[in-house]
Amino acid sequence: xxxxxxxxxxxLLSRVRAEWVRTGDNTAAVAAGLQQxxxxxxxxxxxxxxx
Numbered sequence: 001x002x003x004x005x006x007x008x009x010x011x012l013l014s015r016v017r018a019e020w021v022r023t024g025d026n027t028a029a030v031a032a033g034l035q036q037x038x039x040x041x042x043x044x045x046x047x048x049x050x051x
Contacts, residue, residue: 008037008041008044012034015032015033015036016029016034017029019036
């Protein structure tokens with residue numbers, strides 16, 4: 001489970017960094033990263049809880 005959570009953390013941070021490189025705005029980068037990955041991470045958490 002720890003390894004899986006680290007994968008999602010890297011997925012989130014890569015999205016945040018990509019947005020930061022594009023805009024240079026920290027706040028917007030975090031918001032966009034959470035927006036882009038929130039659904040995927042939440043769905044995976046629901047599936048993990050289902051098992």
